[in-house]
Amino acid sequence: MHHKYFTTLPLASLASLAVATPYETREAAPGLIDDLLTGILNPMQQLIKDVLGGVKSGINDEISTKPLVCLTTLDSCCPWYDVSAELTKLFTETNGECNDNARAAVRFGFHDAGAWDKDSTFGGADGSLMMDFSEESRSENNGLQTVRTVLRSVQAKYKVGYADLAQYAHNHATITCPKGPRVRTFIGRKDATQANPTGKLPDVNDSADNLIALFQRKGFSAHDLAALVGAHATAKQRFVDTSAAGMPLDTTPGVWDVEFYNDTLNNNAGKNEKVFVLPSDKVLSVHPQVKDEWREFVGNQPHWNEDYAKAYIRMSLLGVQNLKDLKECTKTLPKKKNI
CATH class of the missing domain: 1.10.520.10 (Peroxidase; domain 1)
Structure with missing residues (x-):
């Protein structure tokens, strides 16, 4: 990421x-x-x-x-x-x-x-x-x-x-x-x-520009970053807002799917009816360097899986x-x- x-x-x-x-x-x-x-x-x-x-x-x-x-x-x-x-x-x-x-x-x-x-x-x-x-x-x-x-x-x-x-x-x-x-x-x-x-790790309240720059210093493009944050498809937040501890970041947290990308686009940052949207995910989803790829992942599981795998291999070999x-x-x- x-x-x-x-x-x-x-x-x-x-x-x-x-x-x-x-x-x-x-x-x-x-x-x-x-x-x-x-x-x-x-x-x-x-x-x-x-x-x-x-x-x-x-x-x-x-x-x-x-x-x-x-x-x-x-x-x-x-x-x-x-x-x-x-x-x-x-x-x-x-x-x-x-x-x-x-x-x-x-x-x-x-x-x-x-x-x-x-x-x-x-x-x-x-x-x-x-x-x-x-x-x-x-x-x-x-x-x-x-x-x-x-x-x-x-x-x-x-x-x-x-x-x-x-x-x-x-x-x-x-x-x-x-x-x-x-x-x-x-x-x-x-x-x-x-x-x-x-x-060296990202902050959920950081700006999209800072997040993109942070990941570029690790060797990732904005395209890679869009793929990597999709790992939030199975995530639940516990510490960003303790009043909503355990809320999932997408509607299908037990499945590695692309619902996260659509859920993030269609909900506000923070606690929503069914999902919690991290501020960092929201700002990335609409950033000029990220938004087109973000939307490409909506409904396209094979595309995301391929891009995620390539980007995560780089992550797994950092240093x-x-x-x-x-x-x-x-x-x-x-x-x-x-x-």
């Missing part, structure tokens, strides 16, 4: 990608991800570049069940089959829609990755919000404490990296919600060694320097659901 070495990489090195060392030093990574995707690229770097450039889709519907014998030394995605099964139980309502854990996991992925911009030498998608750096006590992270505890229990059980789990959980939650896209999902990030920087070492594990996510 939010990548040739694999052909020669030793199998033992692949195994190490599945479990990140919590305090392994992360190199400073100022500059946009695009600056890391120049020159001779390995297949993973090339894939990421192609997705961000629109050459390939950010959605991958490949699905695989966990093999009877799944060795991390042969496939670093192995533990993620079990993580996926656990998250499915944690994120799904009895009616098949996504629940409060899922919608919080979507927000958690944004807040962990989004605390970064092109001038940052640390931060981004590094798992710091899930780790012991006290970020959960920051006011902008109000409401994420419960899902943080849930995700920490998953991490403790399966010993996967914090940074990877924060983004994996976002992508899993997205597909747990009916109609959501299977966003390409990468593992192999390095975990944080310190708290993310402050002042990640070791792009060549990543592995795609989208195949471990659940299949997409329709109503």
